[in-house]
Amino acid sequence: MDTQGKHIIFFDGDCLVCNRFVQILLKIDTNNRFLFSSLQSDFAKNSLNVIPKNIDSIIYLSPTGSYIKSEAILNICKTxxxxxxxxxxxxxxxKKWRDAGYDYFAKNRYKWFGTNKYCTVPNEQQRKKFV
Structure with a gap:
């Protein structure tokens, strides 16, 4: 799949909140702007120059730039x-305040919400949006 010039959201596949966010985006992205990839995937490892050892941030690559933490969330919503x-x-x-809030949430998300124990099986149309 050619991903050049696409909007790609890299998310923590083990994070329950992150997976829920992706499920919501799949429903509301009626214009099919976004593609999705788990940060743990081979695609992410090959596509991103540096994946943090401590995966605690969403990464959003758009045709206009790349964003992490609060900037990623805000730009996804804007798109x-x-x-x-x-x-x-x-x-x-x-940004310092926004990212401090993001970091606090990211640091505690497993404790508050747990991890994703089961993989959500996307339907055929949704499968096309995962790389």
Whole structure:
């Protein structure tokens, strides 16, 4: 699959919250803008220059740039358009503050929500969106 110029979201495949976020995006991305890949996948390892040893961030590659942590979430919401792009107003907060909140959540997400014990089986149309 040619991924050049696509919007690709790399997520922690072991994270229950991250997987739920992907499931929500699959439902609301009616314009099929996004492709998805687990950070643990071979595709991610081959596509990303550096994968953090301590996988604690979503990574969003778009035709206009690459984003991590709060920047990734905000830019994903912006790409979705209204009403989701309203979240982009949080960009007025200093990045340092936004990323501190993101890091706190990321550090505690397994403790609060657990890990993904079962793989969600995507339907045929959704399977086309995973690389």
């Amino acid at each position: 979705l358009g209204l009403p989701y792009s309203i979240v982009y107003f949080l960009k007025i907060l200093p």
